[in-house]
Amino acid sequence: MNKYPHSTRILVALDCLVFGFDGEELKLLLIKRNFEPEKGKWSLMGGFLEAEEDLEVAANRILYDLTGLKDIYFEEIKTFGKVGRDPVERTISICFFALINIHDHNQDQAKAQNAYWIDLKNRPGLIFDHNEMVNMALEQLRYKAALHPIGFELLPEKFTIPQLQKLYEAIYDTPLDRRNFSRKILSTKLLIDTGEKNQNSTTKKAILYRLDKEKYQSQFNAFHNFMSDAMI
Amino acid sequence: MNKYPHSTRILVALDCLVFGFDGEELKLLLIKRNFEPEKGKWSLMGGFLEAEEDLEVAANRILYDLTGLKDIYFEEIKTFGKVGRDPVERTISICFFALINIHDHNQDQAKAQNAYWIDLKNRPGLIFDHNEMVNMALEQLRYKAALHPIGFELLPEKFTIPQLQKLYEAIYDTPLDRRNFSRKILSTKLLIDTGEKNQNSTTKKAILYRLDKEKYQSQFNAFHNFMSDAMI
DNA sequence: TCGAATTGTGTAAATATAACACAATTTATT
DNA sequence: AATAAATTGTGTTATATTTACACAATTCGA
Numbered sequence: 001m002n003k004y005p006h007s008t009r010i011l012v013a014l015d016c017l018v019f020g021f022d023g024e025e026l027k028l029l030l031i032k033r034n035f036e037p038e039k040g041k042w043s044l045m046g047g048f049l050e051a052e053e054d055l056e057v058a059a060n061r062i063l064y065d066l067t068g069l070k071d072i073y074f075e076e077i078k079t080f081g082k083v084g085r086d087p088v089e090r091t092i093s094i095c096f097f098a099l100i101n102i103h104d105h106n107q108d109q110a111k112a113q114n115a116y117w118i119d120l121k122n123r124p125g126l127i128f129d130h131n132e133m134v135n136m137a138l139e140q141l142r143y144k145a146a147l148h149p150i151g152f153e154l155l156p157e158k159f160t161i162p163q164l165q166k167l168y169e170a171i172y173d174t175p176l177d178r179r180n181f182s183r184k185i186l187s188t189k190l191l192i193d194t195g196e197k198n199q200n201s202t203t204k205k206a207i208l209y210r211l212d213k214e215k216y217q218s219q220f221n222a223f224h225n226f227m228s229d230a231m232i
Numbered sequence: 233m234n235k236y237p238h239s240t241r242i243l244v245a246l247d248c249l250v251f252g253f254d255g256e257e258l259k260l261l262l263i264k265r266n267f268e269p270e271k272g273k274w275s276l277m278g279g280f281l282e283a284e285e286d287l288e289v290a291a292n293r294i295l296y297d298l299t300g301l302k303d304i305y306f307e308e309i310k311t312f313g314k315v316g317r318d319p320v321e322r323t324i325s326i327c328f329f330a331l332i333n334i335h336d337h338n339q340d341q342a343k344a345q346n347a348y349w350i351d352l353k354n355r356p357g358l359i360f361d362h363n364e365m366v367n368m369a370l371e372q373l374r375y376k377a378a379l380h381p382i383g384f385e386l387l388p389e390k391f392t393i394p395q396l397q398k399l400y401e402a403i404y405d406t407p408l409d410r411r412n413f414s415r416k417i418l419s420t421k422l423l424i425d426t427g428e429k430n431q432n433s434t435t436k437k438a439i440l441y442r443l444d445k446e447k448y449q450s451q452f453n454a455f456h457n458f459m460s461d462a463m464i
Numbered sequence: 465t466c467g468a469a470t471t472g473t474g475t476a477a478a479t480a481t482a483a484c485a486c487a488a489t490t491t492a493t494t
Numbered sequence: 495a496a497t498a499a500a501t502t503g504t505g506t507t508a509t510a511t512t513t514a515c516a517c518a519a520t521t522c523g524a
Binding site: 160161162178179182201202204207 | 468469471473474
Binding site for chain 2: 499501503504
């Protein structure tokens with residue numbers, strides 16, 4: 001079984017960040033641990049890679065266990081591998097982040113994991129190196145969202161331009177000019193006017209758009225040059 | 233010792249790409265394997281993570297064994313973890329790339345590993361998923377080099393603007409306008425005129441510049457907006 | 465009916481990019 | 495010594511993009 005006899009086998013974990021957006025703030029789905037180690041403290045959702053399981057399959061499994069969702073958008077951040085990062089036993093952890101529509105997941109599943117949506121800005125300290133993971137994930141999210149249309153993963157299927165702007169303002173924690181934002185978003189030609197308007201408004205009702213999924217797949221580069229470089 | 237009793241421990245490898253630049257083409261330091269498995273075929277340089285070794289330390293160790301260099305610039309690409317990727321035994325591999333000055337490494341050390349500089353464009357097929365690793369590394373190098381001044385890692389300490397242009401043309405496999413390139417590079421204010429000129433020229437001798445290391449550290453974002461977005 | 469809040473669209477100035485021309489330097493050649 | 499060929503340094507101009515604004519339209523409640 002062990003064909004590379006002189007090498008050490010090591011525990012391989014996966015830790016995932018799940019981002020959500022409530023219309024105002026970026027949120028993270030965090031675990032209030034009711035298990036050891038570090039019971040009672042906050043952490044990311046994690047799990048171990050199994051012997052006969054592809055890494056990608058494991059990521060999907062862990063995301064499913066937390067949210068009840070399949071085919072979620074996720075991407076790897078990096079692998080954390082300091083010797084003492086998990087005090088229980090040497091464990092390396094492959095960290096990744098996922099983006100979901102905050103209203104679109106299985107609440108029972110999250111409850112079963114003791115998971116809560118926490119404001120990214122007001123999050124508690126996390127165990128191990130999970131704080132560093134969050135910092136790197138946010139950096140990578142900002143980087144990626146400036147160049148690629150991944151922000152839509154956080155919104156409902158139909159959304160308004162002002163909603164999209166609020167999302168980008170939350171991601172980059174900065175105000176954006178309404179008029180320039182609108183022009184730039186529309187210039188990507190990735191938005192389709194549904195003909196409907198947002199009825200949940202007490203003032204002028206904004207147009208509801210949906211993403212042009214085909215262009216979104218084929219022109220994944222359409223967002224290049226989207227956010228000003230200073231924000232990346 | 234095994235405190236997480238129900239989980240499987242897995243071999244953790246590191247595979248590294250070492251990029252070099254000979255003045256004309258991007259090169260990769262590849263291994264002609266004189267060991268099993270896949271003896272006689274070409275692969276990336278690799279090694280296993282040891283029980284009491286930080287991931288970053290392991291990367292530096294493997295790079296040192298190959299090049300004799302320390303403190304090389306490197307960054308992680310991603311972790312490859314398909315079940316059958318190594319037919320000998322389940323192994324996940326953390327893949328990373330390094331950038332070195334091709335004239336600046338220990339030839340004996342490379343020879344001891346049976347390593348050769350191979351034109352990126354004319355590289356042979358590699359074992360396992362190493363071809364995919366090279367593709368992803370090249371993508372990430374292009375991505376990063378457009379936004380950050382990492383290309384300099386591939387050049388000698390003193391270099392000319394035409395040399396730098398040839399490097400960027402090799403990275404993006406595209407011709408660039410000499411005059412616009414020069415203006416854009418100089419506008420970053422990261423280049424210091426050494427007062428010397430490149431004597432290895434049979435025509436007009438170009439000015440030798442060196443990188444302003446302090447700005448390079450503090451203004452790591454100076455390159456944002458450097459390469460046109462179409463190239464990323 | 466009016467005012468407050470919000471949304472959609474427009475415009476002009478500043479900046480950046482792209483596509484060019486031309487002069488200066490260096491060596492080999494005549 | 496003059497000249498040609500190759501290369502380098504420095505413009506210049508037209509176009510495109512970005513920024514910083516103004517103004518009109520919609521919606522609802524006072």
